[in-house]
Amino acid sequence: MTKLELLANLIYPNLRETLDDLEKKYPKRNLDEQAMVTRFAPSPTGFLHTGSLFASLISWRLAKQTNGVFFCRLEDTDTKREIAGTGDLVLNELSIFGINPDESFIAGGAYGPYRQSERKELYDTIIKELIIRGRAYPCFCSHDTLNQMREYQESIKVNPGYYGEYATCRKLSVDEMIEKIKNGESFVMRFKSMGHHDNKITIHDEIRGTLELTQNDQDIVIMKGDGLPTYHFAHLVDDHFMRTTHITRGEEWMPSLPIHIELFEAMDWVKPYYAHLPVIMKLEDGRKRKLSKRKDPEAAVSFFLEAGYPIEGIMEYLMTIANSNFEEWRLNNLTANIYDFNLSFDKMTLDGALFDLEKVQSISKERLGAMSSDEIGQKALAWAIKYQPDFAKAINQDFYYFKAILSIERGGEKPRKDYTRYSDIFPIIDFMYDEYFDKALNVELPFNPIFTKEQKIIVLEKFLSNPALDLDEESWFNNLKQLGNEIGFAPNAKEYKKNKEAFLGHIGDFAEIIRISISGRKNTPNFYHVLRILGLERIKNRIIKTVKTF
Ligand code: GLU
Helix, strand or coil: CCHHHHHHHHHCCCCCCCHHHHHHHCCCCCCCCCCCEEEECCCCCCCCEHHHHHHHHHHHHHHHHCCCEEEECECCCCCCCCCCCHHHHHHHHHHHCCCCCCEECCCECCCCCCEHHHCHHHHHHHHHHHHHCCCEEEECCCHHHHHHHHHHHHHCCCCCCCEHHHCHHHHCCHHHHHHHHHCCCCCEEEECCCCCCCCEEEEEECCCEEEEEECCCECCEEECCCCCECHHHHHHHHHHHCCCCEEEEEHHHHHHHHHHHHHHHHCCCCCCEEEEECCEEEEECCEEEECCCCCCHHHEHHHHHHHCCCHHHHHHHHHHHHCCCHHHHHHHCCCCCHHHCCCCHHHCCCCCEEECHHHHHHHHHHHHHHCCHHHHHHHHHHHHHHHCHHHHHHHHHCHHHHHHHHCCCCCCCCCCCCCCCHHHHHHHHHHHCHHHHHHHCCCCCCCCCCCCHHHHHHHHHHHHHCCCCCCCHHHHHHHHHHHHHHCCEECCHHHHHHCHHHCCEEHHHHHHHHHHHHHCCCCCCCHHHHHHHHCHHHHHHHHHHHHHCC
């Protein structure tokens, strides 16, 4: 046995599997040549960030488009930052947006476990291998020693870090290492870099093309004092054994690429393709800045869910910032499913994708406008159950009634687009429910003060003498004009203006008195349809109640 093997066995005496065993246990996936294996690897440190939803959408679509696999791995090795339960929360939120991984830390899969905290033995096996290859070693330096070293490096203006001549423990003999371990000294494991910061390496990024970066020379920590791996090393092991083909991750990881390349090379493993996604930016005072978890409520996807934005609107919006040719495609494919669009790396924006809430709103409005009344009804109900129980209660009294309300001016060539979010619906239609109409009577109704109580009563009686709700809309309106005319209202504003003295008002005034008396408000969705849905019985009851308030 070589000395390095002795050291490796001393540090990892009881591993059940070898590198070969692992290679066999997690074989190359049996997929077509072009199939992509992508992943989303959240850390359980909070809610699902809008940027993470964006990244997941891209990774998921690329896998689906190529008949590949999209999986979700929980990167839970930073126990200090972990917030219990947030891993599951993130996956639930993803699923609300329709993204369901093929394999995950909840659903499992053949390449698991998918929680890093349950993969310790895999990491240990690879570190053991690296020790034997002379590419990993224990480091016994204390925090104080490291701090002093950094201060010294700053004072003499050299690159900070643990490398070359500053990598003290790298210079220990294997015997010395063994002795220190036997003496119970605590240690972390470091990677032994062969690079030098004067050298450049070229790396291909799927989005950014060829990058020239400084070679890694840092002996980075691969296993911390708590026995858990660091991100860099876990990424190597996990993406190798999970057989990821394309690493799609935020651009904040781009500077670490040289480390990852060197790690893959040290293991003689095939490197995955890398695609560093743009960070989502926001425009503030004419300047671009990163969407911030602390400052921007829209940084959390829960913001959109609570506010009632339709999932379809958010996802479509994210597609527009993912690929520059999406919007043109949309114009040519107005009714197509957004996932018929083929996302590609080469149409991705290089600089930060700009987040534009107004655009999310206009797209959401389009999407809600294009839904059938059944679809918007079901989705609004599901939203209301969670976020607006009063609304849900009203809907649940009679779903068909709700659907009828939503069908007002829906469909056809030019559907009305009244709603941007599910939360917009209730304030516009709540008067259709008697209990909310009754509430409106508690405050003064917005009648035009030029009309007396008696005049209003005459208007309402006239209307009730022939409400004609069985006529088509045009005939009904002509009838309404006729009724108004019979008691002194001009059939249109123009005629009224020509000879104000001759009239009480015009048809608009006549209709407004009726509208307010029946709905409690000046503006409603198309009044003809409102009246037909309410039905004559309800209309009469409401008018009686309104007249009592005069
Ligand atoms: N856990 C890392 C993060 O949340 C994942 C980065 C990656 O996708 O590799 O940033």
